[in-house]
Amino acid sequence: MMKFTAIANANIALVKYWGKRNKELILPQNSSISVTLDGLNAVTTVEFDDKYDKDIFILNGKEQTENELERVISTLNIVRDLANIQTKAKVSSNNNFPTAAGLASSAAGGAAIALAATKAAGLDFSKEKLSIIARRNSGSASRSVEGGFVEWLKGEKEDGSDSFGKQIAIEDHWPEFRIIATILTTKEKKIKSRVGMAKTVENCPYYKCWLASIDEDLDKVRKGILEKDFTTVGQIAEQNAIKLHALMFTTKPAIIYWLPETLKMVHLIPEWREQGLECYFTIDGGPQVKIICLEKDVEEIKKRLSDINEIKEIHVSKPGSAAKTIEEHLF
Ligand code: DP6
DSSP states (O other), X not given: OOEEEEEEEEEEEEEOOOOEXXXXXXXXXXXXXEEEEEEEEEEEEEEXXXXXXXXXXXXXXXXXXXXXXXXXXXXXXXXXXXXXXXOOEEEEEEESSOTTSSSOHHHHHHHHHHHHHHHHTTXXXXXXXXXXXXXXXXXXXXXXXXXXXXXXXXXXXXXXXXXXXXXXXXXXXSTTEEEEEEESOOSOOSSOHHXXXXXXXXXXXXXXXXXXXXXXXXXXHHHHHHHTOHHHHHHHHHHHHHHHHHHHHTSSSOOOOOXXXXXXXXXXXXXXXXXXXXXXXEOOSSSOEEEEEEGGGHHHHHHHHTTOTTOXXXXXXXXXXXOEEESOOOO
């Protein structure tokens, strides 16, 4: 047995995942498309060793209990089954961005643990298989195993064997593509995506419309990425995010992640567009606004963002690489 460390980047969905058809296996109701984000990552070290009498999980230096620990144990159990071992493990993970504030930290962490744990258990899996393991940690993690632009195929099979992240284009395909993540608050969100999406599937009257319109969004964004058609990708991604939040607003009880500062950005970005600065927004399960733009406009957008007092921090990412193992361990 050995110790392995993996690094995986976060991702931002351009066509969102919202709702499961199987909660146990984390199988989605719809496919989704994301871009892996360079520089926003999780580093995770896993060691299986007889010296541990229980699984331990440390996140950003703090020992975790309850939900966070259970999620890690469930991934370790999947890996132990596959490797046919019973050994307990220590897992330590560090994110370089705020956890649970709508920046898909679970995606980076889920992909990193899938890679580090399988390697530490002596397994050497394809990206497809790793993505399936990551998916069962957190749905969006299935997309962070790959780099560049990725589609998480919803799959048809009951066992989930055809539901994994598949690369649409490598990170160098569209090197000018940028995501500017603006951090408006570092407070943890109140409603976890997992809980919110289950409620939407259960009682949102518009969920059927979402599912009926998703294939068109997927086709346009996939094609737009391949043709580097920025206007199409930006327009569809922004509309898809608005549709997602319309679902959230109309779920009972309502899921409202937007803060006043979120709404301010939602008004500003289309205004900037009218002024000739082509950029679009997207928002996940939190208040942060991510701006989709091209490299040539980053400086101008940053200048404008610096006038908005509510913004605490920004991160500019280009398309990032796939999850990989590294030599430096966290313990
Ligand atoms: C709004 O992947 O965090 O960010 O599968 O329950 O772990 P679980 O949920 P998670 O949900 C992400 C939702 C989203 C949209 C997206 O990333 O596609």
